[in-house]
Amino acid sequence: LAKTTQPISMDSYEGQEVNITCSHNNIATNDYITWYQQFPSQGPRFIIQGYKTKVTNEVASLFIPADRKSSTLSLPRVSLSDTAVYYCLVGPMDTGRRALTFGSGTRLQVQP
Amino acid sequence: SAVISQKPSRDICQRGTSLTIQCQVDSQVTMMFWYRQQPGQSLTLIATANQGSEATYESGFVIDKFPISRPNLTFSTLTVSNMSPEDSSIYLCSVLGLASYNEQFFGPGTRLTVL
Numbered sequence: 001l002a003k004t005t006q007p008i009s010m011d012s013y014e015g016q017e018v019n020i021t022c023s024h025n026n027i028a029t030n031d032y033i034t035w036y037q038q039f040p041s042q043g044p045r046f047i048i049q050g051y052k053t054k055v056t057n058e059v060a061s062l063f064i065p066a067d068r069k070s071s072t073l074s075l076p077r078v079s080l081s082d083t084a085v086y087y088c089l090v091g092p093m094d095t096g097r098r099a100l101t102f103g104s105g106t107r108l109q110v111q112p
Numbered sequence: 113s114a115v116i117s118q119k120p121s122r123d124i125c126q127r128g129t130s131l132t133i134q135c136q137v138d139s140q141v142t143m144m145f146w147y148r149q150q151p152g153q154s155l156t157l158i159a160t161a162n163q164g165s166e167a168t169y170e171s172g173f174v175i176d177k178f179p180i181s182r183p184n185l186t187f188s189t190l191t192v193s194n195m196s197p198e199d200s201s202i203y204l205c206s207v208l209g210l211a212s213y214n215e216q217f218f219g220p221g222t223r224l225t226v227l
Binding site: 041046049101 | 143145154156157160209215216217219220221
């Protein structure tokens with residue numbers, strides 16, 4: 001599995017856009033990029049997944065450049081409730097059905 | 113999606129005792145996973161539990177310390193045996209979604225403190 005690197009922590013204020021970048025230089029051709037969010041005292045939950053270019057859903061946008069060696073999770077107009085740890089994961093979408101491997105994640109703190 | 117519940121939600125235990133954590137899923141799933149999350153750390157996979165077969169443990173985790181049961185397709189237990197303060201962690205149960213490899217659903221976790 002490709003190793004990922006992301007900032008340990010980030011601070012923001014309510015209403016701002018937050019961009020969290022993840023580096024994955026060794027990403028393989030069949031790897032997808034997935035982001036999970038973990039609130040305090042809860043298990044992680046799936047946010048968004050993409051392969052290339054841009055993906056958007058009701059929660060976030062995911063930007064992936066052409067070389068796919070990095071990706072950026074964008075959270076528009078964050079609120080206090082977006083305070084959480086955000087994990088970037090890279091792995092194949094195959095039928096092997098293996099468990100996810102989590103890196104260190106980025107701890108986002110949103111201030112009022 | 114899958115809804116996962118865990119019991120207990122938290123416990124405080126004495127050194128040398130054992131605790132069994134239960135995981136219940138609202139749908140039948142083939143594969144279930146157990147993770148550990150130490151304070152302020154990321155998640156570490158302990159083992160994969162498939163119904164009808166022995167659990168598969170990751171490096172650094174052994175069956176004698178973390179015995180797992182998987183009696184049916186909706187239920188699993190993880191026992192933390194002969195506990196020490198180093199076992200103080202959050203233990204999470206997880207299952208794969210049906211749609212894709214990369215979507216996993218997690219239980220709320222069991223917060224264990226060993227004195």
